[in-house]
Amino acid sequence: MSRTIFHAALALTIAAIGALAVPAASFAFLVGAEANGELINSDRTPEQQAFALDKLKAQGVQIVRANISWRETAANCAGETALALQEHTNPCYSWGVIDNLVRLSTERKIQLLVSSSRVPAWLHPGQEDPYFVGSFTVDFDKTNEHYAAFVRAAASRYKAGSEYGTIQRWTIWNEPNSVTFWKPTPNATRYAQMYGKAAVALKTGNPAALIAPGPTGPNSTIKPVPFIAAFQAQVVKFLPKVNARKYINAWAHNPYPNNFSPNGHAKTKRSYATATSLGMAETPKLIALLDAKPITKKLPIWGTEFGWETKPDDPRPVWARQSVTRVLQAQYLADGFAYLARNPRMALGIYYGLTDNTNYEGDWQSGTFGANGIAKPSHYSYQRMVSTGGATGRKQQVIKLWGRSTIAPTKGQLVYRTAPTGLWKVVPMQKRSFDGSINANFKLTATKTWFAVRDNQKTAATKFQLVGPAQVVSAR
Numbered sequence: 001m002s003r004t005i006f007h008a009a010l011a012l013t014i015a016a017i018g019a020l021a022v023p024a025a026s027f028a029f030l031v032g033a034e035a036n037g038e039l040i041n042s043d044r045t046p047e048q049q050a051f052a053l054d055k056l057k058a059q060g061v062q063i064v065r066a067n068i069s070w071r072e073t074a075a076n077c078a079g080e081t082a083l084a085l086q087e088h089t090n091p092c093y094s095w096g097v098i099d100n101l102v103r104l105s106t107e108r109k110i111q112l113l114v115s116s117s118r119v120p121a122w123l124h125p126g127q128e129d130p131y132f133v134g135s136f137t138v139d140f141d142k143t144n145e146h147y148a149a150f151v152r153a154a155a156s157r158y159k160a161g162s163e164y165g166t167i168q169r170w171t172i173w174n175e176p177n178s179v180t181f182w183k184p185t186p187n188a189t190r191y192a193q194m195y196g197k198a199a200v201a202l203k204t205g206n207p208a209a210l211i212a213p214g215p216t217g218p219n220s221t222i223k224p225v226p227f228i229a230a231f232q233a234q235v236v237k238f239l240p241k242v243n244a245r246k247y248i249n250a251w252a253h254n255p256y257p258n259n260f261s262p263n264g265h266a267k268t269k270r271s272y273a274t275a276t277s278l279g280m281a282e283t284p285k286l287i288a289l290l291d292a293k294p295i296t297k298k299l300p301i302w303g304t305e306f307g308w309e310t311k312p313d314d315p316r317p318v319w320a321r322q323s324v325t326r327v328l329q330a331q332y333l334a335d336g337f338a339y340l341a342r343n344p345r346m347a348l349g350i351y352y353g354l355t356d357n358t359n360y361e362g363d364w365q366s367g368t369f370g371a372n373g374i375a376k377p378s379h380y381s382y383q384r385m386v387s388t389g390g391a392t393g394r395k396q397q398v399i400k401l402w403g404r405s406t407i408a409p410t411k412g413q414l415v416y417r418t419a420p421t422g423l424w425k426v427v428p429m430q431k432r433s434f435d436g437s438i439n440a441n442f443k444l445t446a447t448k449t450w451f452a453v454r455d456n457q458k459t460a461a462t463k464f465q466l467v468g469p470a471q472v473v474s475a476r
Contacts, residue, residue, distance in 0.1 A: 028434045029340070029346060029349070030347065031348070031351075031382075031404075032349060032351065033065075034064065034066070034304075035052050035355070037357070039101055040067065040069065041097075046104065049097075049100055055354060055369070056354060059368065059406065061382075063112065065113045065305065066098075066112060066115070067174055069118045070147065070150050071130050073093055073154075075121070077092035078122035082146050082149040085146060086152045086153055098158075102164060103164075113169040113302065113304065113348070114169065115170075115215070115304075116154065116171075129183055149201065151172070155206040156205035158206070159208065159209070169210045170210070171304065172195045172198045172199060172212075173191070175215060177224060178221050188234060191231060195231075195238070196238025200239070212251055213231060213248060213252065214254075215305060217254055218254055218272065223276035224278045225276040225277075225278065232292075245294075251290055253278065254306065255278070255279060256307070257271050257280035257281060258272055259323065260279075262280040262335055262339040283301075283339070287301070305350050308328070309323045309365050310324060310376065311323040311365040323365070330469060333381050333382060334382075334386055334471070335389070337387075341433075354368060355369040358371045380468060383405070383406055384407065384452065384454075384467075384468025385402075385403060386470070387401070387402045387471065388401060392473065394444070395475050396444065398443050400440075401427060402437060408456070408457045411455045412455040413430065413438070414438050414451060418448070418450075424454065428440075451473070453468050
């Protein structure tokens with residue numbers, strides 16, 4: 001049954017003060033986050049991982065994406081055959097950091113989505129870059145064979161019912177269309193070959209696993225439109241001829257919006273300068289591209305990574321900066337989740353990341369916590385998202401609202417007020433979707449109107465108030 005049908009069947013309309021009832025744990029669209037440095041670096045202790053996961057849990061995260069390192073996990077496996085490396089019990093493997101992540105996430109009822117990449121140093125002696133997969137066919141074939149062995153071992157270790165816990169969702173590599181993550185140069189045919197072999201291996205290790213190609217980058221070395229088209233044409237050659245579709249369960253894409261607001265942006269200009277890029281605003285184009293070929297038609301989409309940077313010391317002029325204010329970041333975060341959640345093909349959205357790095361010059365600063373560990377407005381916005389769709393308009397104009405409490409998805413209500421310190425009132429005629437998000441139409445009657453989400457949950461994020469951060473619409 002599609003999410004659209006679910007929405008029609010389960011969405012309820014309430015009066016201004018009515019409460020809504022939605023079945024527990026029935027969330028169609030998962031809200032997630034990525035926090036690699038704090039969760040899967042080889043030097044992470046269980047205490048550090050638990051601290052980061054507690055922050056994510058308090059933020060309302062339902063699913064975490066982790067880029068596990070083949071290079072680090074198999075660092076001591078030099079000399080082992082690919083066949084021997086299919087067994088997760090091979091003593092050369094170092095699973096400790098991943099084991100702890102799976103266990104600690106399970107304890108907090110947070111799901112995991114795993115990407116795996118980074119080639120072990122022993123596989124291609126003399127090549128220092130962990131993303132070098134081989135210049136020549138013989139080198140690439142070696143990478144491909146050993147990578148498939150690794151993902152089979154990992155999938156079998158974390159299959160349903162395992163004593164080590166469960167990882168259900170997997171992607172094969174990370175941004176294979178980018179030279180940053182695929183050297184010496186991205187190649188859609190080689191990636192299709194890798195995907196076919198790895199997907200079969202992964203399903204062998206865990207038949208219940210969900211696997212997706214990608215995630216593709218939105219504006220990478222090979223733009224996603226030609227890369228996806230080439231992958232679609234080639235991957236069928238490397239999958240079993242019978243029931244090939246069972247090896248592709250979703251498409252993973254990193255829908256970065258190039259620091260633009262996602263709402264309505266496609267109506268005016270592209271997220272990126274080229275028509276073959278696919279930012280958040282071009283999600284409809286991504287869907288059309290997938291639906292053009294039977295191998296990917298009607299697949300769910302995993303929005304595996306997006307964010308807005310708030311680098312504080314960007315020396316460039318305002319018009320040239322790749323950063324936004326912290327207030328705008330909070331607003332865009334809610335707008336981004338609203339944009340994705342309203343599309344029935346989107347199964348999840350992953351915000352990048354958690355805590356900013358102290359290296360302001362070299363690292364992307366899109367966390368919901370600053371490098372000093374203090375929460376940004378975006379942390380609170382994540383807890384109680386509210387989006388006006390970037391609306392500006394006239395009095396008496398009807399605007400579309402969206403909101404979601406990640407703290408209590410079944411209890412949230414959209415509220416508004418028409419004065420900065422006025423009383424909050426419940427927006428009438430709200431409709432709740434299957435994932436707990438709320439939609440409503442609202443007629444502007446004041447020059448300025450503030451909108452927020454109330455969920456009757458007392459949290460530190462709102463200093464024990466019942467209403468989260470507001471978005472304001474200015475009407476003419």
